[in-house]
Amino acid sequence: MTILTRGVIKSFYILMPLAIIMAFLWAPSAAVLGDFSRIIYFHVPLAWVSVLAFLVSGVLSVAYLMDKKKRYRWLDEKSYNSASIGLAFAILTVITGSLWAKLTWGSFWNWDPRETSVVLILLIYIAYFSLRSGLSGNEQRGVIGSSYLILAMIMLPFFVFLAPRIYDSLHPATIINADKRIYLDGRMRMTLLVSVLAFSSLYAYIFHLMNRMLSVKKATEDLHAGD
Amino acid sequence: MGEEILRNLRKDFLVEFRSRFALNVSIAFAVIATVSLSLTAGGTPFSPLVQSILLWIIIFFSAMNGLSHIFVREEDQATSLFLRITVSVDSVFISKFLYNQIFMMIIIAVVTPLFLFFLQIHVALICYFICTAIAGGMAIASCTTIVAAMVAKAGGRGSLFSILSFPLLLPVLWVSISSTRGALDGSSPAEDASLVFLLAFSGFISAISFLLFRFVWIEE
Numbered sequence: 001m002t003i004l005t006r007g008v009i010k011s012f013y014i015l016m017p018l019a020i021i022m023a024f025l026w027a028p029s030a031a032v033l034g035d036f037s038r039i040i041y042f043h044v045p046l047a048w049v050s051v052l053a054f055l056v057s058g059v060l061s062v063a064y065l066m067d068k069k070k071r072y073r074w075l076d077e078k079s080y081n082s083a084s085i086g087l088a089f090a091i092l093t094v095i096t097g098s099l100w101a102k103l104t105w106g107s108f109w110n111w112d113p114r115e116t117s118v119v120l121i122l123l124i125y126i127a128y129f130s131l132r133s134g135l136s137g138n139e140q141r142g143v144i145g146s147s148y149l150i151l152a153m154i155m156l157p158f159f160v161f162l163a164p165r166i167y168d169s170l171h172p173a174t175i176i177n178a179d180k181r182i183y184l185d186g187r188m189r190m191t192l193l194v195s196v197l198a199f200s201s202l203y204a205y206i207f208h209l210m211n212r213m214l215s216v217k218k219a220t221e222d223l224h225a226g227d
Numbered sequence: 228m229g230e231e232i233l234r235n236l237r238k239d240f241l242v243e244f245r246s247r248f249a250l251n252v253s254i255a256f257a258v259i260a261t262v263s264l265s266l267t268a269g270g271t272p273f274s275p276l277v278q279s280i281l282l283w284i285i286i287f288f289s290a291m292n293g294l295s296h297i298f299v300r301e302e303d304q305a306t307s308l309f310l311r312i313t314v315s316v317d318s319v320f321i322s323k324f325l326y327n328q329i330f331m332m333i334i335i336a337v338v339t340p341l342f343l344f345f346l347q348i349h350v351a352l353i354c355y356f357i358c359t360a361i362a363g364g365m366a367i368a369s370c371t372t373i374v375a376a377m378v379a380k381a382g383g384r385g386s387l388f389s390i391l392s393f394p395l396l397l398p399v400l401w402v403s404i405s406s407t408r409g410a411l412d413g414s415s416p417a418e419d420a421s422l423v424f425l426l427a428f429s430g431f432i433s434a435i436s437f438l439l440f441r442f443v444w445i446e447e
Contacts, residue, residue, distance in 0.1 A: 065442050123394035130390050134381035140446060144377045147439045151373065151395060154435055158398050 005208070012205045015198035019045075019191070027191040036103040041191055043096040045199035046089050047118070051160055053086030053203055054125070058153025061146035074214055076142030079149055080132065081210040085203060087125045094118055117159035124152045228318055235314055235322035239297065249300075250333065253293035257338040260285045265345035273346070279407035282342050283400050286360075287367065287393075289334050294371045295388040297323050297330075298379035307379075311444065320440040324372045324433065331368035335360050351413030359410055362425035363403035369429040370395050373436035376443045399428060 023041035030037035057079040064075035097115065098108040109115065128148050135141040243249060264281060273281070301307040310319060339360050343350065350356045371392050378388045406421035408414075 065439075120394055120397050123397075127391045127394055130387060131377065131381060134387050138380065140380055140443075143442050144380050147373070147443050148377060148391065150439060151432075151435065154431070155395060155398070 005204075008201055008204045009208050012198065012201035015194065015201050019195040019198035022191040022194055027188050028185060030188075036100065039096055039100045039103075040188075041195040043093065043100055044192060045196045046096060047093040048196055049199045049203045050086045050089035050093055050121075051156065052200065053082045053089060053207075054121070054156060055153060056207075057082035057086060057149050058156075061149040061153070064142060064146045065150075074218065076146050077214050078211055079146060081214065082207060083125055083128060083149060085206050085210070087122065087129075089199075089203070090118060090122050090125070094122070121156065121159050124155060128152060228315065231314055231318040232322045232325070235310075235318060236325055239322065239326045242300070243296075249293035249296035249330070253289045253330075253334050254337050256292050257285055257289040257334065258341060260288070261338070261341045261345050268346070270347075275408045275411035276404075278346065278348055278411055279404045281346075282339070282407060283363070283404050285342065286335065286338050286364070287396065287400060288389075289338055290331060290364075290367050290371065291389045291392065293330060293334070294327050294368065295375040295378050297326055297372075298375045302379045302382075311446075316441045316444055317437070319444060320372070320437055323376075324369070324436075327368040327372050327375070328365060331364040332361070335364040348411065350411055352410045355419075356407065356410035358422055359403060359406045359425075362422050362429070363399060363406075366399040366403075366425045366429045366432070367396055369433045369436070370399070373432075373439055373443070376440060380443065399425065 019041065023038055027038070027041065029035045060075050060079035060082060063072065064079065067075060094115075097118070101110060101112075101115075102108045128145065131148055132141065132145050135144055138144075264285075298307075301310060314322075342348070371388075374388065374391045374395065378391065381387055402421050402424050406419065406425075409419060409421075
């Protein structure tokens with residue numbers, strides 16, 4: 001493990017408590033929404049990390065298909081791990097988003113384009129897990145699963161960037177918007193940034209743990225095969 | 228390569244028309260769904276939005292009944308190995324892709340007039356409606372070709388094909404439904420980008436599928 005990787009993983013121990021303290025004690029509450037608005041420091045980073053995890057799974061799948069000599073081990077399993085984390089974070093995004101929607105818009109679910117997009121992304125990745133299960137014991141499981149993950153990855157921009165901007169949304173203007181301005185107070189912006197970094201390091205931490213578990217599992221399998 | 232594609236396409240049609248299984252199932256589903264809908268509705272007038280949703284649901288599930296058959300049949304009849312040895316990967320993909328496009332156009336040609344007839348629907352912009360149906364059908368066939376190849380490797384489980392295809396096709400259905408509603412009530416503007424989106428989606432997904440197919444098809 002490189003020093004950089006170790007640094008990113010260890011930074012979780014500092015960044016996460018810092019993000020929680022900043023979110024609840026340092027950042028001011030929003031003018032109209034009050035303290036409800038503090039959920040932004042968890043909802044937005046969760047959504048960001050889920051997209052990041054799905055992108056990583058797609059990129060690893062491309063690497064797996066390109067790696068003809070199999071120089072890198074278990075890339076398909078690692079992309080599966082990343083997709084699993086992405087799915088878990090996407091579910092948490094939906095839960096935190098629903099709570100926020102109830103507090104601000106009055107109902108848990110409104111079929112807003114952004115809400116709809118997240119559900120569709122969830123459906124795509126649930127379908128991927130069904131495909132993996134269907135290919136259990138099949139030698140081509142890695143190749144076919146990776147191919148589907150690449151298809152899923154190329155659909156992501158439509159759901160994440162295009163659909164919420166084409167159709168009218170209840171969500172406020174996004175950070176990447178037409179005016180090229182961030183509509184957030186300086187301290188709120190800083191807290192959000194720290195929170196995004198904290199959740200990204202959490203993703204790196206979980207991903208690293210899952211990959212280590214995978215290595216142990218494979219080593220045990222090899223040992224049993226040797227016996 | 229062109230000859231190879233035509234030969235393979237001809238073979239697929241000959242095999243299909245020998246049994247007509249996929250075509251019969253898809254068209255039978257479309258007819259039964261449309262007639263049942265008309266019968267149970269009992270002449271109730273639906274809004275253009277509901278009509279569009281119903282039309283695309285019927286088209287989607289009719290397609291799901293037949294489009295995976297092109298690859299599942301090769302695996303069931305154990306001819307895929309022979310095909311892998313004798314025909315190049317690109318030719319297999321292009322011929323199967325063309326077959327699915329033609330198959331989808333047949334389904335659209337059967338479902339759409341039946342739907343309009345039984346539900347007594349008046350179409351305000353007939354050309355736009357036809358273009359939407361064709362572009363939507365092309366997008367469905369483009370996306371499902373590679374998924375069919377994957378499902379065939381997973382043992383050709385019928386429900387798996389729908390589960391894998393549905394979320395990938397939702398943008399297509401979403402746009403097709405809103406575009407069809409525009410064609411039915413005449414509200415679609417002349418510069419509507421829906422058709423462009425559907426054609427661009429078809430092109431994009433076909434290109435990616437073409438690149439991915441060799442990994443799915445060739446067993447190492």
